[in-house]
Amino acid sequence: MTTTKDFALFGAPPAFDKPIPIGQLYFPSAQRYEAAFRGIFERQYYTEYGPLNRQLEQNLQQFLGVKHAICVANETVALMMVANAMELTGKVILPAFNHIAAVQSLSWAGLEPVFCDVDPATHQIDIDQVSKLIDQDVSAILGVNLWGGVCDVKALAKLAKDSGVQLYFDSAHAFGCAVDGVRIGNFGRAEVLSFHQSNILNATEGGCICTNDDELAAKLRVMRSSAGAGSVPATVNKTVNGRMSEAQSAIALMGLEDFSANQRNNEILFELYKAQLAKISGLRLFKPKGVSFSNYQNVVCQISEAEFGLSRDRLIALLKAENVDARPCFHLGVHRDIPHSQHQLPETDSLSTSCIQLPIGALVSAQSVLKICDILARAHQASTTINARSSQDSIGVR
Template sequence: MNTVELAIFGAPPAFEEPLPVGQLYFPEWSAYEDAMRGIFERQYYTNQGPLTRQLEQALEARLGVRHAICVTNATIGLMMAADALGLRGKVITPAFSFIATSQSLTWAGLEPLFCDVDPLTHQLDPSRVEELLESNDVGAILAVNLWGDVCAHDRLLQLSERYGVPLYYDSAHAFGCSVQGRAVGNFGSLEVFSFHATKVLSAAEGGCVCTNDDQLAARLRNIRSSYGAGPAVHVRRTANGRMSEAQAAIALLSLDNFAKTLERNRDVFAAYRDTLAGLPGLRLIEPQAVSATNYQYVVCEIDTECFGLGRDELQAVLRAENVLARRYFYPGIHRCTPYDEYYPQVGERLPVTEALCAKVLQLPIGQSIDAAGARRIGEIVRTAQQQAANVRRNLGGLA
């Protein structure tokens, strides 16, 4: 490939249709039609119906957890988790995450205490967590498992036990991952998974909370307000967090095809890895702490000085090719409303987060792309790097 073949120089886009970055799993139409017909025949649409119960049992068996409590989305699950844990005050959490992580705390009347992340793995940095525990009155640690990888759980658990605060996880990126044979879903007091359409297990929209604590599970089910789903226990308030039967139906279909989804992801990720290998100024983020990953995302860092282009410039090149690469996460939560008003100086103690927000780029993976498509994108990236000066002039030096 040479410069004139890039769309920013007038060539046709490499892809006829826009390529999104998310998984976007769609079941076979016939299977979807059968599932929806069953819902209509039963005339049972929500409130812990038979498909939701079936999904919970399947998740419990797959993950080896005592309780999988399905919810309408992961944000509701995180809000419920904070209430079920009885949290008060400040909660340590990364600003390098999807904003719903921190918004779940704000909705629960808690204060996010933003913590920096590890520059290599992008996971919550235990040494920074310890500093915050020593200097603040902290009520809990809400860690985030990113990119099909996990946090340094053993170190975080030690801190949790030493300081007497609960540890729980936003594991929206980690379904299907495991650590030394132990499935993610079994760590901390609880873990929350997302089944959004962009995730590796899709309910179109949905999620679940996993825990091995019977009392905590009972509180979660009562907060969710699924009548008849378990024994009545006292909770401060309830939320309409129930998963619909339509969501459960799609999730069950996605679960049936999960092995094929992982295989496809693995092949696409390998194609990116091979094509981008050795490219100056680009680092592909690969899971470090898991024994099995879901390859849910393809995320890379762009070093402007070495690569010759900034992250945003490369994004513009790719978007001209109908590759909808995303800045992820951008901006950091600490720079989003309302947190930028609450903590105007917090960026000074989040140097790694600040740096990552300026150089992380997400590339497409999932049902809409195959290994050949990944290699084609990799070649576009290579060409952009090799012709960086011309590209930059064409883009007008976009920062």
């Protein structure tokens, strides 16, 4: 029988010698990395729309089947640029179960966020609520595609068209995903992706704006560089340093070449989690919905404390002690980060206090997944004694 003594939280040696990262953290081989950087040194050119940056944009356009892929320093700055280039005004509707970046981009653009709740089954924006929130001050809907799944992009497109508002997407988690065979990057007026190290395609830091709108693309290309680089003349009222360097582009080019292998590795690990977690009551794995193809880049699980026996935060404390980098999803809904927010979003509040993110990606092995699932199963079995010991020591108490 498992007892508290079997857990690192109460003195046992940790299950892993070194931390198992949350993911995705893909590193190409040192030889390829060196060869790419030798090229940068030989050309003696670091940044400003260099050859690797141009190559990356072309490769992305081909891979995604989109007319324009505009690479940028990170997604947050890209979201700011898009809000400005789309000439948004007044209010923008977006889900609160999300990273803070989208809200910050609105704040930088002088726009007011209107937070919408999410559908608990998909974790994506609740379309019925969006339609109720549209009024004359709303200029756009900012859809968010979470966890390798997508929101109902077609229903949102219809709603936006019928209501005369613009539509764009924060697709940080959805690189490579497809809806009915059409890759993410082709929906709304623009889609913005993040190439942060936590995503399946990374540029260390970086991001990309995808659009099939020539006029918008021309503006964004001028806006991206404070020096105003863009082959098509376009008038913009602001520029920013949103450039992606050659070093970032080199990493992303290698990641793009290896996308299929990384996606397949994720899918295998995801299926393993699915099979193992189905045996433990109180843990509900998020399964990417709305996609004909997923990158499976995130493992997100909702915990029913009543069934599993432990609270989300106590489980995180237990896993961290075992050197498993488990995390909450977005900590709190972003509406909670806005002072004096009046938004009532029960589903967002529930998900953001009960969901946990588990490791997946290039640095995680199948053996590690099995070991993590074993810890979870044992934690469930021993939950009563773990709770008794943890309460004494105030572990996992918010």
